[in-house]
Amino acid sequence: MNLFTTTLPALAAVAALVFTWISVVQVSDELTISEQGQIADRYDTAVEKLVDDSTDVRRGAIYSMQSIMTDSPRMQPAVIDMLSKYIRDRATKNLKTTEKSPDIQAALYALGNRNPSHDANAVIDLRGAHLVEAKLEGMNLSNADLRGTVVSGANAEKAVLSGARLEQAVVKGTNLTGADLSDAKASEADLKKAVMAGADLAHADVEQADLRDADLTGADLSGVDMAGANLEGAYLAEVRWNDTNLAGVRRPEGDLPDDMSSRTAQPPRSQATNASQ
Structure with a gap:
């Protein structure tokens, strides 16, 4: 062969x-x-x-x-x-x-x-949309453009809004319990009576934001720029303040930490009672 x-x-x-x-x-x-x-x-x-x-x-x-x-x-x-x-x-x-x-x-x-x-x-570009009482719980809206958006009364519990743009957005009365708002830009946002208990706002920008009567219990405000924000009546128990910029913040209660290495600030007893109601 x-x-x-x-x-x-x-x-x-x-x-x-x-x-x-x-x-x-x-x-x-x-x-x-x-x-x-x-x-x-x-x-x-x-x-x-x-x-x-x-x-x-x-x-x-x-x-x-x-x-x-x-x-x-x-x-x-x-x-x-x-x-x-x-x-x-x-x-x-x-x-x-x-x-x-x-x-x-x-x-x-x-x-x-x-x-x-x-x-x-x-x-995700929702600029100027009116989303009153929207159901956003658990949703991932990271980096979304929400400038001027109206989401008052919405349920955004545990929503991911990291890096989102919320400048001049209307977020009053919104449930943001446990939400991720790290690195979000929310200058001049209306956050009156918003519930942000346990929320992560690390390194967010909330300059000139209206946070009157907001519930920030246990929120992480590390590295947050809060210059000129209004915190009148806000509930601030167990808030983390590491490197937070509080320049010009309006807080008649006078209980903000003088030393930014301080980790928590307890509101007056009367304030805690009002915030829980």
Whole structure:
């Protein structure tokens, strides 16, 4: 048996394997292209339905967009932009409460429960939206643009708002218990009577913010810039003050720490009683 007769079957086998591999790759590529086309069609259909007169149809379109973010992470930035615009366009000052707009609440849920690692350069942009009494508990709205947004009376317990922009936002009476507001920018925000017990505001900017009667029990204010903020009537038990800037803070009770290495400040007994009511 010569070398040619022994090598030929081996070469044929290798060629068959190569051909099979190429075929598999081609089929895989074709499936990927087909899937991408289907997802693009789903997205286009959902966008068309977002302007339907029926709230149920619009809400169905929003659910479809949420599914698209799961099935195709590369489409997530486009979905974020579209749903953000949808909320801005519909959550106007005429909207008395978000509870009466299930489609807007559905859009908030879709944005707040996405996988942030797929955001790329997209930012949740809800500037100027009126989201009174919205349900935001546990949602991830990190780095969201909420400048001038009205979220008074909302439930944002344990929400993630790290790095969010809240300048001049109206957040009065909002439940932010245990929320992550680290590195948030909330200068001149209206936070009257907001409940921020146990919230993390480390390194946030709340210059000139209105925090009257806010509940900051056990909040982390380490490194926070509070210059010129109004803390009149705020409940400050067990607050962490490490490196907090309190320049020009309004606090008639006069119980702010003089030494920023101090970790806690206890309000007067009468103040504690009022804050708990």
